Structure formats: C-alpha cells, structure tokens
Amino acid sequence: MFKTYSSLTKFGIVIFVLLAGLAGYATSFEIEQAFQWRHLLWFVGGLYFLSSGSLALNQVQEYKLDQKMPRTQNRPIASGKIKPAAGLILSLAMIFSGTGMMYELSPMAGHLSLVSVLFYNVFYTMYWKPKWIFAAVPGAIPGALPITIGYAVNNSNILNSDSVYLFLIMFLWQMPHFWTLAIKYKEDYRLGGIPTLPTALGVHKTLFHVGLYTFTYAGVAIASPFFLHSSWFFAALVFPFAFMLLKEFFRVYKSDAQERWFAFFMWTNISMLVFVFVPAIDKWSFLFFDRG
Numbered sequence: 343m344f345k346t347y348s349s350l351t352k353f354g355i356v357i358f359v360l361l362a363g364l365a366g367y368a369t370s371f372e373i374e375q376a377f378q379w380r381h382l383l384w385f386v387g388g389l390y391f392l393s394s395g396s397l398a399l400n401q402v403q404e405y406k407l408d409q410k411m412p413r414t415q416n417r418p419i420a421s422g423k424i425k426p427a428a429g430l431i432l433s434l435a436m437i438f439s440g441t442g443m444m445y446e447l448s449p450m451a452g453h454l455s456l457v458s459v460l461f462y463n464v465f466y467t468m469y470w471k472p473k474w475i476f477a478a479v480p481g482a483i484p485g486a487l488p489i490t491i492g493y494a495v496n497n498s499n500i501l502n503s504d505s506v507y508l509f510l511i512m513f514l515w516q517m518p519h520f521w522t523l524a525i526k527y528k529e530d531y532r533l534g535g536i537p538t539l540p541t542a543l544g545v546h547k548t549l550f551h552v553g554l555y556t557f558t559y560a561g562v563a564i565a566s567p568f569f570l571h572s573s574w575f576f577a578a579l580v581f582p583f584a585f586m587l588l589k590e591f592f593r594v595y596k597s598d599a600q601e602r603w604f605a606f607f608m609w610t611n612i613s614m615l616v617f618v619f620v621p622a623i624d625k626w627s628f629l630f631f632d633r634g
Contacts, residue, residue, distance in 0.1 A: 350401060350418045350429060351394035351436075359393040359488045360386060361615060366492025366508055368622035375496070381447070385495050388443030388455075389488060395436025396459050396484075402429045403467050411530040444491065450498040451491050458487040472535075475542045478520045486512035489618060507562070507569035508618055514559035515614040518591075521552050522607045525599045549595050556591050556610075560584040563617040570621050579620050583613040 367385060371377075401408065401419050408420035418424040437459055445452030462484035470477035489508045494500050500509075521539055524531060525548055528540035539548040563580050590606040 346418045346423050349416075350398050350424060350432075352397040352401075353394075355397060356390060356393050358611075358615075360389060362489040362512060362618060363389045363492035365615075365618040365622055366489040366505075367495055368619075369504055369508065370493040370496040372496065384443055385447055385492065388440045388447065389491065390440070391436045392440030392444065392455050392458070392491075393488065395433045395438075395440060396462055398429055398433035399437065399459075399463050400467055402426055402433055403463065405429075407534050407536070411527075411534045413527055413530045444495075447495045448498060450494040450500065454487055454491045454494055454500075458484045458491070461487075473537065475537045475539055477537075478517055478524075482513045482516035482520075485516045486510075488512075503569040504621060507566055508621070510562050511559070511614060511617045514555055514562060515610065515617075517555035518552050518559065518610050519607070519614075521548055522594075522599075522603060522610065524548070526603060545599050549599060553591060553595060556587065560587055560613075563613070563620075566617075566620065571624065576620060576624065579616055579623070583609075583616045587613045 363385070367382070401417055405417070405419040405426060408414035408417050414420060419426055419429050441452060441455045441459070444455045462481070466477065466481040466484065470480055486509050489512045490500050490505060493505045493508060497505070499505070524538040525540045525545055528538065528545075531538045532541045539551060564584055566580065567576060587606075587609045590602060590609045593602045594606045
C-alpha cells in the first residue's frame with residue numbers, strides 16, 4: 343500500500359521539493375527571530391501535502407497518457423490499482439490541506455501555493471505539455487516556486503535579491519534536468535505523442551539547448567555574491583560543483599548523449615541542492631565557525 347501511495351504522490355520528487363523549500367525557509371529566517379519547531383513542521387507538512395496532492399492530481403489528469411508509455415504504465419492509476427475518482431478525491435484533499443496550512447503561516451506563501459497548482463496542473467499539464475516542445479521552460483515556474491514558498495513563510499518580500507537568486511537556480515536547473523531525461527526516454531515520449539525537444543529536433547540540437555541552460559545555471563550560481571552575502575563557503579562549495587557540472591556536460595555533448603548521461607544528470611541534481619543551500623549555510627555558519 344505504501345509503495346502504491348508513494349508512487350501516486352511521486353515521493354522521490356516530493357523529497358526534492360521539501361529540501362528546496364527548507365533552503366528557502368532557512369535563508370529567509372531572521373537570526374533574531376525565535377525558532378519554533380511547530381512553525382517549521384507545519385511548513386514541511388503543508389508543503390508535503392501541497393506537492394504530493396499536485397503530483398497526484400497530475401497522474402489523474404494523465405493516466406490515459408501514462409498507459410501509452412512503458413516508463414509510466416505501472417503508475418497506480420494507469421495500471422488500475424487506484425480508480426481515477428479515488429485519486430482525484432485524495433489529490434484535491436491534499437492540495438486544499440496544504441494550501442490552507444500555508445495560508446496559516448503566511449498569506450504570501452498561500453498565494454504562491456495556489457499559483458503553483460494553477461501553473462502546473464492547469465497551464466502546464468493541460469495546455470503547454472501536450473502542444474509545445476519548449477513546455478519545460480514555462481513549466482519550470484511551478485517547479486521553482488517551492489523554494490520561494492519556503493522563503494515567503496518568513497519574509498513576504500519575495501522580490502529581494504536572496505529570493506530571486508534561489509528562484510533562478512531552481513528555474514534554470516529544470517531544463518537540463520528534464521531534457522536529459524527526455525533524451526533517455528525519447529521513445530516513450532514519441533509513443534505518448536508528447537512533443538519534446540529530442541523527438542522534435544533530435545538529440546544533438548537538444549544538447550545544444552541543454553548546454554545553454556547549463557551554462558546559465560552555473561553562471562548564476564557563480565555570480566551569487568551579486569545577489570547575496572557570501573564568504574569562503576561560496577568558493578569552497580559552488581566553484582567545485584559548477585566545474586564538475588560543466589565537465590560532465592562536455593562529456594555528454596561530445597558523445598552525443600551516448601555516454602555518461604546519468605553522471606551529468608546526477609551532477610545537475612546534486613549541484614542544485616548545493617547551490618540553493620549555500621546561502622543558508624553561509625548565513626548560519628557563525629553557529630559553528632568563528633568568522634571574526
């Protein structure tokens with residue numbers, strides 16, 4: 343039962359969402375503010391319900407599409423383990439619960455939660471993804487909002503430089519992340535009739551676009567001192583991961599995605615976590631190190 347539930351809610355993706363949200367939460371939390379475990383746990387719970395519900399609703403919306411693709415045929419609704427109506431009730435209950443919890447913490451976080459669901463489950467799932475090969479670009483907006491939601495819980499000024507940096511990292515990361523997977527599973531997307539870069543433009547041109555976003559993504563991380571305060575943690579963490587990310591991209595590009603695609607995929611994901619947690623680590627490092 344747990345396996346079916348975790349598959350319906352895409353628990354692996356939810357973990358990334360929660361980590362991103364915690365990075366935003368820790369970055370915006372004021373040092374002078376009294377820490378409350380209940381506040382943090384309520385946020386984590388709200389974000390969990392929100393993201394799990396939205397991802398489950400996506401499976402309700404796409405179960406007929408999932409049945410066409412080998413990679414997704416065994417998902418709970420597509421395989422018949424869960425009825426679409428049951429999935430719909432569960433997903434909406436989780437979305438409403440998560441959104442309500444966010445509104446209790448911060449009106450801005452609540453607003454952003456609604457925007458996230460609207461962009462992902464309406465605009466992306468129903469209009470962009472089925473019709474547009476570059477759907478991943480606007481689709482990255484709801485994917486990047488969890489970190490902004492986490493930031494907004496403690497600071498409603500989401501347009502300041504700290505928040506913008508975190509959003510940009512999460513936004514730019516998603517194109518290399520998704521298009522690398524799309525190359526690996528291009529036959530699945532072809533069978534499902536989903537227009538993606540690899541099926542429409544071919545692998546080589548897709549890698550060109552992956553490279554554009556990878557360099558921009560790494561560039562924003564390296565330029566983080568222009569967005570926020572940073573110390574030696576910046577150089578110690580960001581530069582090595584940016585270097586390895588670009589190194590792995592060149593290997594993938596040179597082989598036309600025939601070699602080391604998974605290594606590049608993993609460096610992309612790990613580097614994202616490093617890049618978004620650098621501000622929080624730097625902000626709270628005084629608890630462990632004397633920065634005198």
